[in-house]
Amino acid sequence: MALVPTATERIALPGLTYRALHGAPPGPDLLVIGRGDESSGAVRAYFDGVLARRA
Numbered sequence: 001m002a003l004v005p006t007a008t009e010r011i012a013l014p015g016l017t018y019r020a021l022h023g024a025p026p027g028p029d030l031l032v033i034g035r036g037d038e039s040s041g042a043v044r045a046y047f048d049g050v051l052a053r054r055a
Contacts, residue, residue: 001034001043008033023053 009018009031017036032050034043 001032001038001046004031004033006031019047019051021050 003021006020015035015037016033019032021032032047034047038044038047
């Protein structure tokens with residue numbers, strides 16, 4: 001999982017999922033990326049928390 005600039009979304013890599021961070025403080029547009037088939041419970045929980053905060 002990583003926070004990356006929005007422009008990174010143009011890099012289409014197999015298995016990567018890009019998610020916009022809505023409601024983030026002003027600054028550069030950021031995305032959260034991670035494997036779509038992530039099996040780590042900790043990473044999934046973090047991803048779920050991020051997704052729950054999306055507006």
